[in-house]
Amino acid sequence: MTAPWRTWGPYLAGRQWGTVREDYSEDGDAWASFPFDHAHARAYRWGEDGLGGICDRFGFLNFSVAMWNGRDPILKERLFGLTNEEGNHGEDAKEHWWAVDGTPTHSWMQWLYRYPQAEYPYEQLREENARRSRLEREFELADTGVLDQDRFFDVQVSYAKSGPEDVCIVVTATNHGPESAPLHLLPQVWFRNTWSWGGDKRQGVIRQLLAPTLTVSGLEAVEAEHGYLGRYVLAAEGSPTVLHCDNETNAVTLFGAERNTTKYPKDGIGRRVVEGDRSAVNPADTGTKAAFWYRWEAVAPGETVTVRLRLRQADPDDAVFGEEFDAVLATRRAEADEFYGTVIHPGLAEEDRHVARRAYAGLLWTKQLYRFDVSQWLDGDPESPAPESRRKRGRRNSGWRHLALADVISMPDEWEYPWFAAWDTAFHCIPLAHVDPDFAKEQLVLMCREWAMHPNGQLPAYEWAFGDVNPPVHAWAAWHVYRIDGYRDRQFLIRVFTKLLLNFSWWVNRKDSTGSGLFEGGFLGMDNIALFDRSAPLPPGYRLEQSDATSWMAFYCQQMFKIALELSRFDQAWDSTATKFLEHFLSIAQAMNNFGSHEESLWNEEDGFFYDVLVSPDGTAEPLRVRSMVGLLPILGATEVPGWIQSECPDVANQLRWLQRRRPELVGPLRSRSAPEGRKMILSLVDRDRLERILRRMFDTEEFLSPYGIRSLSKATGQVVAQVGGRDVSIEYEPGESRTKLFGGNSNWRGPVWFPVNVLLADKLRTLGRFYGDSFTIEIPTRSGNHCTLVEAADLIDSSLTGLFRPVDGKRPADGKRIEASESPLWQEHPTFSEFFDGDTGEGLGATHQTGWTALVAHLLNPRLPPDPRFA
Template sequence: MTAAAAASILETVEGQRLNGPAGEPWREWGPYLSERQWGTVREDYSADGDAWAYLPHDHARSRAYRWGEDGLAGFSDKAQHWCLGLALWNERDSILKERLFGLNNAEGNHGEDVKELYFYLDGVPSHAYMRMLYKYPQAAFPYEDLLRENARRGLDDTEYEILDTGVFEDDRYFDVTVEYAKHAVDDIFMRVTVHNRFHQPARLRVLPQVWARNTWSWGGDSRKPSLRLEGEQLLARHPHCSPMQVTAWGPEPCEWLFCNNETNFPKLDGLATPGPFKDGINDYLLGGASTAIARDGGTRAAAHFTLELAGLESKSVYLRFAPAGSVQVSARTLFEQRRAEADEFYAALQQGIADADARNVQRQALAGLLWSKQLYDFDVNRWLDGDPGQPPPPASHAHLRNSHWRHLANCDIVAMPDTWEYPWYASWDLGFQAVALALIDPGFAKHQLLLLVKDRFMHPNGQLPAYEWRFDDANPPVHAWASWRVYQREKALTGQGDLDFLERIFHKLLLNFSWWVNRKDAEGRNLFQGGFLGLDNIALFDRSAPLPPGYTLDQADGTAWVAAYALDLMRIALELARRNPVYVDIAVKFFEHFLYIAGAINRLDNSDAGLWDEQDRFFYDVLHRPDGGNEPLRLRSIVGLMPLFAVQVLEQHEHECLPGLRERLLGFMHHRPDLANLVSRWNEPGQGNRLLLALLRGERTKDLLKRMLDEAEFLCDFGIRSLSRVFAEHPFALQVDGHQLRARYAPADSDSRLYGGNSNWRGPLWMPINYMLIESLREFHRYYADNFSVEYPSGSGYLASLEEVADSLSQRLTRLFLRDEDGRRPSMCAYAQLQADPRDRELLLFHEYFHGDTGRGLGASHQTGWTALVALLLQP
C-alpha cells in the first residue's frame, strides 16, 4: 500500500472513527448476536455430550439460552444486555422465522449445514453501517422436505439445498434487506426493506424485535431488565445500562407484542410455571393463544407490522433503539449518510483495483468478516459444575469434554469461522481472520490475536484453545505468523509499527512454542506429531484419535508448522531487537532450533529416515510400527507441501545492524556445517546480500514444486488441490494393525464418515493453505529473484519465476469468485437460479472449501473466516 493510499483511508470519516480517541465506543454495538446458539457445546448439559440433540432447532424458540442469544440479522451491545433482531412470517409457515434453520451433523448427508439463503453485503469496522440480505419464501418453508431428502441421500450424493426444493421458483419470495446505522455510539437505527419478487400481491408479517439476554435465571444477579409501553414507544430499563427508548414506524402503525425471554417449561418439561415465555409471540401469531403474550411489557418485545405488497413492490419499516430522551432524527438521511461514508471508506481502500467486479468481491468478503463478529461467553468451570439454584448437570457431564480447561472464562467479541456452522472460535481460523481483518481494522485484528494468549484463554501449560468441542486438540500454530502480518499491515497503514503489541504477544507465544516442543515432539528428535492439525480427512486415519498401541506417526505438516513457527518467532525477535538488543539472543535460539528441525526432516543417515522420500521426491508422514520398523505413508497430499511454509529471507540491514547477530549466526554455522549445507544456502548470498532460511534446498524445492504444479496431481484451474488427483483411479492403501486403510481422491465432499459428518479434505481446494503457499513462493522469490525458474504447469515447457507462479496461483484462486466469460462465478455454480438473474448475480457466498475440479463452493457457506483471505489476494 502506498503512503498516499494509506493516508486517504485514515482521512475518511470511518478511518477517523477507528483511529481517533473515541474509536472504541463505536464498537460497543455491532452484529454480535449469534446466528446459532442452539446445538452448541456451551448450551449442552447432557449426560452423553450430544449437543445437537440436547438443544435442537425445534427447542430454540422455547428454551432460554444460558450463554448467549441468537437471532436473524441480529445486533447487540458487547455484553448482549440488549439485543435487536428480526422475525418474519409469511402466514404459511408453522413457526415464526426468527433464526436460521439447518441440519445437525447426523441429519445432513455431509454433516451439519445451514439451509437458508442469506448474504452479508456491506459493513464498516465501527459498525456505523451494516447491511445484509435474507431471502424468504412465500410458500411454507420446506423444513420437513429438507430433513427427509437429506436423510435419504448418501455420501456419494450432493447435499439437498433450499434452492433444490423449488420454493424460490417463479420468484415467489421476498428479498428482506436489513440495515443498521448508528446516529451515535449507542443510538441504533434498524431498517427492514421488503421487496416482493413475485409479480402478484403478497402479504408478510414483519417483526423487528428487542429483548434482554436472560442473565437472571442462572444465579448471581436476579435483577430483571424490563420493556414497558409508555405511549407510542417503549422504555427499556436494565440494571447495567442507562435507560433507553424504543420506537418503531412504517407504512402503517405497528402493534407491540410482549413476552419474556424465559423457558416454556410447560411445553418442554411439563412443569406448571407462569408465562408468558420466550415463544409467546410465536404462539400468539400462529396459534391465536392470547394468553401467550402481554400487551404492556416484558423482557422481549416485537413491533408487529403487516405489509401488503403489490407485485414487485418494496416497503420499509424502522426501529430505533436510543438513549431515553433522544431527539427526533431523519432515518432516511442517516442511512444515506452512513452508506456514503462506507462507500468513501472502500473507495479509499480499493484505489488500485480497477475492476468493479473485483471490488464487489472484496467488499462482500470483508462484510462477511465483519458480520461474523459475535459475543462468545463461556465459563468452563461454571459450565462443568452447573449454576447455583439450577439442577446440577449429570455426573458424566464433567468428564465428557474440556474437563482440563476449567481456567477458561471467555466473555468477548470474537470473529467466528462461520456464523452458523462454526459459531465458536478456532485458534488457527482466528489467525487467518485477523490477517484479513487487518486490511480494514488492524486494531481489532490485534485485539483478536491478543485474546487467545490471555490467561483466561491460554492454558497454564501454554496451549492455545483449539475449539469448544475439544479445547485440547491441536490447531496449526499460525499465531506468530498472523501477529507479524498484522504488525506489518498496521505499519504500512499508519507508518509506525506497534512494537508494544508485538512484544506483548511474543512473550506469550514463547510459552506456546515450548508447549509444542515439549508435548508434540514425543522423543525429542525435532520431528513433530500434532495429531489433528485441522486436516480432518486428509490422512488414512483419524489423527485426533490415539494410534493403535505401539504405533507413532511423525507428521510432515506438524514438523513444518513448528519449523515455520520458529522462523516467525525469530523474525519477531529481530524486530524487537531494534529497540532492545536483548532479543538478539532469543532470535539466535530460534534460528538454531529451526535448523535442528530442518536437519531432522531432511535427515538421510541410518539413524532416522527423516520425512523426505528420495523415491518420490516428496515429504511424507512416517509411521513407526511396534516392531521397530517404519515406513512413509506415500499418500501425496498438502501435508507434503507444507514444508514450503518454513521459509524466511533475512535482509542485509536486518542481519548486519544488530550488535553481535551476524557473529553469533556464523559461529553456529561453523560449528554445524552439516546443517548449513543442508538447508540454509548461507554461503550463497542473494541480491542485496539476502540470506535464505528454508527447509528445502533449490533442487528439492524444484522437485516438490514439480509435483505441486502438475495438473495431473495438485494443480487445477482454481488453485492447489489438497490431495493428488492420481489417487482417483488408484486409491492409496495400507495395512495398519490388521486393518486395511484406503484413501481415494474425491474432489468434493468426503465419501467417508470415519472422522465425522463434515470431514471434507479428500481433494478439495482450501483457501488458507493456498494463500500460505502463495506467500511462501513470494518469499523464495525475494531471495532467488529471476535466477530460479520452474516449469509451469509441469511438463508444459514454459519456465516461470516463482513470483510469476505466485501471481498465477493468486489469479486462479480469485477466479473462483469473479465472473467468467459467460458471466458465471465458479464458486456459485450450485446457485444457477441466482446467477441467471441480473438482480442476484452480484451476490456471493464464501464457502469453507471448493470442488477440486470445478471450483464449486462446498461445506459451510459463510466461511468468510479464512475464505475472506481472497480480499488480500485482490488487493494490489
C-alpha cells in the first residue's frame, strides 16, 4: 500500500458511528455510546465516514459527497441503519448503494447511491422494525413507499487519476422520478480530527482560495494544508457557495455543555443548508471542513445534473476542467475495460462478466483504512477524562494491548462499520489475487505481523473480541494466492509460513486442553450453528470436543504440510518441518476417528456422521446429535501426497517409510492406489466408507443439498432439545434469517447457504475426486439414480453457487423478494453480494452490500485453474 498510485483510494468508511473503537462507555455498549443521531455533530476519534468517499492512505484528508432533498432533517452524509437492538434480525443497513467499478490502483472508480426524493423515513424504519418479531421479515427502505414510481435520484461518483496525486472527480445526479424535484449536492473535504485528543497536534487548515490568489474564472477552490500530508487544492467547477466549519463536536447541542471549542462545529454546514442558519459557518472562509454547495430548485424527470471537481497539489489553472480532464476520465475508463478484458475470461456470458466485475469492484471499494491502537483506547487520551480502573481491567480486548493498526484492510462489507475478521479477509484474498495479487499477499502477511498477531501467536479474530477464534484458513488462502500468482513468490510463502508456525502452536497449546488431539475453539465463525453458544463458558468440569475445530486443525496441518513441501523443493532444511505437520495430522486423524475405541469418537456409527461431543465431569461422552456443517467439515482434511517427495524431499520420504513400518496404526489416513499415471497417495481424514455415508446426507435434498449450495444445517432437523449442565437448549432448521437472539440475531448458520464453506467443500471434493477417479461415484441427488464422480459433485456445488446470480425467468435467485428483484432495469443491473443465502429459496440475507467473501463468485466464474501441478 506504499505505491504512489495507491496513496488515494476508497479507504473512507461508509459509516464510523457505533464502532467498538468509538465506544468509551463504561458498559461497552458501542451502539448506544456513539449512535447515528450523534454522527452529524460529533467528532470521531479513530476514523471518518462519508458517501462514496476517498481519503489518503493515512486518513488525514477526506473527500465525500453529501446531499439534501429539501425535506430531510439532516444532510445525507453517511450510511444509516439499525443497531443490533433496533433491528428485528440484528443490525441492518437501510440504504441502497453499489460499488460499480474500480481498478486495483484506484486509478478509476465508480460508486452509486440511490437517494429518495421524499423525506428519508428514519423514524418509520426504527419503529416498524422494533414492532416486528423475529418471525417476520425486516422492514426495508423500499417497504416505506419512498422509492415508489422511481422517485429517487441516482447519485454517481466517478474518480479518475491523472497522476498518483491528481484526482479528477465527476458527480452526476439523475432524476428517475415522474416529476421535477429539488436537489442539493455538497462535495465535502475535511481533515480527520487528530488534535482534540492530545496525541497529535497537527491540525490541518482548509481555506478558500480567493482573488487575487485565484484568478481562474468559472470555478471555486479551497486549499488544504497539513503538517504531514502537505498541501492539496480541491477545485470545483461553476459557482457553488463555499461553506466552512470545523471538524469538532457540537457539545452544546449533544450534551448540554456551556460552550463548544469552536463557534463552528462539525454540523455547521448541515445547519446552514437545512436550517438556513448563516451563523453556523465561518464567514472568514476557513476551518477544518469545507463544502461546495450546489443547488437545483427543480431537476426535471430524466434530467442529469453534473458537478466536476479536481483534487491535486497544484493550483488550478485555465485548463483544470478542460479537454485534458475529460481525456483522463475516458482513458482511465478504457484502461479499466482493457484490464477486466484480460482478468475476466472473454468466453463468459455477458451476465456472468457483469457479476464478476461487480464482485471485484466490491472488493476493491471495501479496502478500508483501519486505525486502532488498543493501548491508547484502553488508557484514554491525554486531553480526555482518565477511564476508571474497573473499565480498564474488564474492558473488551484488554488482553490485546499490542495491537496497533493503521493499515488499509480488506473489510467484509462497507456497512460493517468498518471492521475485519481474520477468516473473512483470508477468503477475500482468493478473488483479490486475480486482480491485485500484491495486495492479497500483503493482507495475509499483515494479519501475521507483530502489531496484529498476539505475542502468543493468536491471530486477531474481529473487533468485538480479538481474542475469539476464527477458523484457521490462513495457510489455505496463502497457498491459493501463491498458486494464482503463478508460484513465483516464495518469499511471500516463507513470510506467512514462519508466522503461522507460531499460530499453529497457539492452537495446539490453547485449544487442545487435554492433549488428546481433539480440539475446542468456540463458535469458530459459525455463530449460532450449535445448540448453545460454544464460545460461552461451559458448566464447571464440562468440555466440548468439536468436530469442526478438530477438522479445521487437520486441514491446517495439511496446508502447512503442503507449503513446507513446496519450500523443501528449493531448500531441504524445510524437510523436517514438513514431517512435523505430516505426523501431527496423523495424530489428529487418529484421535478424531479413535480407532481403538468408539466410546468418545466424534464419528457416530449409527448415524454415519460426525458430531461435537460433550464430555461431562465424570468422563461420560455425549454426542450432540445435530447434523450440521460441523459434521461435513471433516471432508476438508484431504490433500495429495506428491510422488516427487521420493526424489525432492528425501527426509519426508524416509520418515513416511519409517512410519509405515513401525507405526502402521498411525498411517491409516494415508491412502494409496495404482493409476495409469502412476501410484497416487492422499492424506484423508475420512475413509472411503465414511466419506460415502457423509456424502449421501450432504447430497440429499431433504438434508443438506439445496438448489443453491450446501446448507449449514440439515433440513431434516426438527426441534432438537438437550440439557447441558441442567439447562435446556434447542435448535431447529431455519433456512432464512435467525429467529433467535444468539450472537445478536443477525447471523444464521442454522440452515442458510454460506459461500466460503461451500467453496472449501467443493475444493476438497475435487481433491478426493482426483485421487479416486471414476471408481468412486455417488448419487446426486441421493436416491435419484444419477451417479456422479466426486469432481462432478464439486462442479455441481460451484454451479449452484454461481446460479444464485444467474437470472431465472428474468430474476436472480439471490434477489429473492427484495426490491432488487423488480422488473425495472434500474434495479436489475445491480447485483448484490449477500452475507448468506436462504437454504430453500436462495434469497440473499444478512449484509447485502458487497459482502467480501461472496465475491468468491468471481473466482468461481473464471475458468478453473488446472489441477495443481505441485500436487496433482
